[in-house]
Amino acid sequence: MSGVLVVIEDRAGKISRISWEAVAAGQKLATALGLSLSAALIGSQTESLAAETSTKFSGKVIRVEHPLLAHYTADGFTIALHQLIQSESPAYVVFPHTYQVRDYAPALAARLNEVLISDVVAIAEEPAFTRQLLQGRLSGNYRHTGSGPCLVSVQAGAFRADAAAAGSAEVTVFTPTIDAAQIRTKPSEPFRGSSQTVDLGSAQLIVSVGRGIKEAENIPLVQDLATALGAELAASRPICDNGWLPMERQVGSSGQSVAPKLYLAVGISGAIQHLVGMKASQCVVAINKDPDAPIFEIADYGIVGDLFEVVPALTEAIKAAKG
Amino acid sequence: MKIIVAIKQVPDRDAQVRIDAAGKWIEETDLQYALNESDAYALEEALQLKEKHGGEVVVVSAGPERVGQTIREALAKGADRGIHIEAEDLGQRDALGVARLLAAAVKPESPDLVLTGLQSEDLGLGQTGVIVAELLGLPHATLILHVEKTDAGLTVKRELEEGWFQTIELPTPAVLTIQSGGNKLRYATLMGIKRAKMKEVRRVTAAELAADGAAVVQLERVSLPQKQKSTQILSGTPKEAAAALVEKLKFEVRVL
Numbered sequence: 225m226s227g228v229l230v231v232i233e234d235r236a237g238k239i240s241r242i243s244w245e246a247v248a249a250g251q252k253l254a255t256a257l258g259l260s261l262s263a264a265l266i267g268s269q270t271e272s273l274a275a276e277t278s279t280k281f282s283g284k285v286i287r288v289e290h291p292l293l294a295h296y297t298a299d300g301f302t303i304a305l306h307q308l309i310q311s312e313s314p315a316y317v318v319f320p321h322t323y324q325v326r327d328y329a330p331a332l333a334a335r336l337n338e339v340l341i342s343d344v345v346a347i348a349e350e351p352a353f354t355r356q357l358l359q360g361r362l363s364g365n366y367r368h369t370g371s372g373p374c375l376v377s378v379q380a381g382a383f384r385a386d387a388a389a390a391g392s393a394e395v396t397v398f399t400p401t402i403d404a405a406q407i408r409t410k411p412s413e414p415f416r417g418s419s420q421t422v423d424l425g426s427a428q429l430i431v432s433v434g435r436g437i438k439e440a441e442n443i444p445l446v447q448d449l450a451t452a453l454g455a456e457l458a459a460s461r462p463i464c465d466n467g468w469l470p471m472e473r474q475v476g477s478s479g480q481s482v483a484p485k486l487y488l489a490v491g492i493s494g495a496i497q498h499l500v501g502m503k504a505s506q507c508v509v510a511i512n513k514d515p516d517a518p519i520f521e522i523a524d525y526g527i528v529g530d531l532f533e534v535v536p537a538l539t540e541a542i543k544a545a546k547g
Numbered sequence: 548m549k550i551i552v553a554i555k556q557v558p559d560r561d562a563q564v565r566i567d568a569a570g571k572w573i574e575e576t577d578l579q580y581a582l583n584e585s586d587a588y589a590l591e592e593a594l595q596l597k598e599k600h601g602g603e604v605v606v607v608s609a610g611p612e613r614v615g616q617t618i619r620e621a622l623a624k625g626a627d628r629g630i631h632i633e634a635e636d637l638g639q640r641d642a643l644g645v646a647r648l649l650a651a652a653v654k655p656e657s658p659d660l661v662l663t664g665l666q667s668e669d670l671g672l673g674q675t676g677v678i679v680a681e682l683l684g685l686p687h688a689t690l691i692l693h694v695e696k697t698d699a700g701l702t703v704k705r706e707l708e709e710g711w712f713q714t715i716e717l718p719t720p721a722v723l724t725i726q727s728g729g730n731k732l733r734y735a736t737l738m739g740i741k742r743a744k745m746k747e748v749r750r751v752t753a754a755e756l757a758a759d760g761a762a763v764v765q766l767e768r769v770s771l772p773q774k775q776k777s778t779q780i781l782s783g784t785p786k787e788a789a790a791a792l793v794e795k796l797k798f799e800v801r802v803l
Contacts, residue, residue, distance in 0.1 A: 298677075298687060323708050327689045329675035330642070331681035339641045339764040342672055352767065362573070362771045370763025408686035410716040417710050423731050429802055444613050455800075462584075465728030478726075480705060486757055486802045493560070496671075507800045508776075509792065516564075522774055523778045525795055527788045537789035 228254040229314035230263045231305065233322060234273050242320035242378075244385035247281060249378045251389060254283075259315060259458055262286055263393070274395045275524040278445055282391025286312075292296045292402045295423055298328040299407045304400040306335050311398065314373050321377035323401040333375045340375045341366050343496070355379075359495040362517035380477075380500050381392060395484050414433035422456070422472045424480045429455035429488075432475055432502070435532050436491020436512060440468040445535050459483070459499045476501035491531045494519030511535065548696065550593040551656055552626065552665040553675065554586040556617040560668060568758040570768045572638055582617050585664025587742050589725035591732050592694055593662050600696055603627045607618045609634050609648050615748065616797035622743035623735035632652040632756065636750055645680035651758035652751060654683060658720060660701070665724040673724075680722035687722040688715045693730035703730075729758055734791060 230250035232243040247263065254261040261283035265273050270287040278285050288308055293300050293413050301324075309317065309332075319325045321343045333340040348356040349365070353376060357364045368374035378510040423428060437443060451455040457473060464474040475482055476498040488507035492498060494517055502508070503522055511534050512525040520522070520526050558564065559579035582590075591654045593604045606621040608614050609632035617631040632648050634640075640648075653661055663681075666673035680687035691703040692712075700718035706726050707713060735743075753759070781791040797803040 236761060244631045323706070325671050327677070330677035331672075331687070334643055334646070334681040336677045337643075337760075339643045339678075339761065340674060341764055342674060355671075356772065357671065357769060358558065358564060358573070359560065360772065361767045362566070364769050365767045367761065367765050367767050369761075369765050372763070408690060408717060409704075412714040414707055414711045414713045417712055461727065463652075467731070470726075471608060472710075477708065479710070481709070486800055487741075487797070509796075510778075514561075518772065520778050521772055521774045522776055524800075525792060526780045527792065528780060529785055529788060533785040535660070536790060537785040538792060541786075541789040541793045541798075542803065545797060 226456065227260045227311060227314045227317060228264060228316045229309070229420050230261070230318045231325075232265050232273075232277060232322060234461075237272070239276055239296050240320065241385050242322060242380045244280075244318040245383040246318050246378050248383040248385060248387040249344075249376075250316070251387070252347055252383070253316050253318065253351060256351065262308055262312070263309060264288050264305070266301060268291055273547060278393040278395055279391050281393045281412055282389060285343060285393045285395045287395065287397045288400060288528060289397055290400055291462050292404060292407060296324055297407050297409050298331060300330045300407065301328045302335065303402050303406060305332050307400045308372060308398055309336065309529070317373050317375045319375070320376040321379050325377050329377060331374060336372050338370050340503055341368065342377045344376050345377050345379050357443045358497070358498055359493065360515065379496070383447060390409065400483065417471065424456055424473070424475060424482045426459055427456040427482065427484050429453055429486045430458050430462055430475075430484045431455045431488045431490065432458040432460065432484055432492060433469070434460040434492030434498075435462050435489050437463070440466070440530070443468055447530070449488075449490070449539045449542070452539045453488070453544070455486070455488070458494050458545060460495075489523070492519055493517045494521070529530055548587055548600050548660060549605070549656070549658045550596060550602065550660045550662060550797065551607055551653050551658040552586070552590050552592060552593045552621070553653075553661065553679065554608045554613045554617060554621055555583040555608050555664070556608065557583045557667055557669040557754070561750045562719055566771070570770070571766065578615065580613060580643050582620060583664050584666050585666060585727045586727060587664070587729045587732055588729060589662040589664050590624060591730045592624065595730060596618035596660070596694060596696065598608050599762060602659075604702050605630065605658070607632065607652050609645060610637055611635050617641055618748055620735065621747045622748070623739040624733055626756060628746055631748055631750045631755060633750055634753040636753070639762065641762040642672050643675045643678055644760060645771060646675050646763055647755055647758035647760060649675065650679050650682035651756040660719060661672045661685070661722040663724055665726050673707055683722070684795050685720050685722050686717045686725070688717060689724040690726045691723045698777055762784060783796065
């Protein structure tokens, strides 16, 4: 076994940013271990993607092509990558940790009698892989002990996309053997949810509320704060799951990504699914009763206390300051 | 429709976590446990499918004695019976090892549908359902918000990133991992809690399932996460802290 294979995904015809981050992670592994680097693109027409990849990548680019790979299916991708891995025998396979990878990579790993080390945030030299546990309250160090390839997916934002070294890659084509009958699911074209009328992405000030608010009846408390500040109101997933605020106000991996000047997180513990949607904010303020809440790891200012006391006091202080 | 729901007992999200002496996991004595949230949504989806189409809902969970409590809670909400895979060593098993236990317990039941949450709140691997599907040779779909039974099998609504969705048609039997928020969760009624005591919970040991295999991935040690920013904590009474924050917002963040 040799080499590091990075599996690349496209988004609307372009290589996605997180795929370049996976390339950077793959490069780090290849350099540390003295291994060669290659990249796989999967689809039915990957020529232009391969051209885009090859200019910013030194190593081999493999176009995994088949008409049955035109649309993503877990069966198609698992079969194709299983054959590619058997043919190339990489020591490491690095994926971007996307919804698509989460859908098939665990099955692919199991087919190889391996386990995907998912959602990795850092790679140490040995190599050991760091991932978050207990919704970000702990870090765990994982090591691969199996005899087959080590499969790893990397979290969005954990590696720098611009750390991928430029180069000129050799492009090859790999044609897997897939039978239409092996593809058991039939996906539709993606569609948008309810029309998005709230554009949190362009908001300069955001007050965001989480589980700490406890009841739907308490939402006006943070609404008042947002109004006083002139901010948009946003929420973490559980608040929208409960129907206390509409889904279009959700910030996080399944909602909107935001980068305001101020992100004021009220009663949000800071699970990773939420952090990926707001960690680009210029200033993060957290109000939370738990001093160990992960939100404080990325906050610029924090108030440890009961939000039911702090928020009304803050609303009053802002009103007074604004005159 | 016979539906199996794989559920996990996880540390309560408000529980204080302390790293254990070996530095390999957290101190479990006096820890509060709860049903993993997305598993609660999987159970809810199963109960609603049963109410519409009839059939049976069976919950399966692996873990030590304390897991029995979480199985009873699922029975109190309306599941018909439970299977408790007794295993004291879940921490030593990797995702494939745990999925092997679940698959071995599920297989003889020959269900039409296997549901589970999309990921656990403790390890957060987000893989168990997909691996179980692979081990059972069944088609699967992940991040599912809505399930509809059709003549040919199922039509499900899958969440994609950034507010996009898609529908997927797949035959049964199948495995689905359920995303939170698709339904409103029910509470157990007093009657439900009473009835749960009479319902069957079959215990099977990991050894009896004969589904062992060497771990290929190991959690070596745990630690407290490193801070990415140096947080300035504003202390004092709520009023003092609020006043201090307003000063910062005015003169340093410059948003007031």
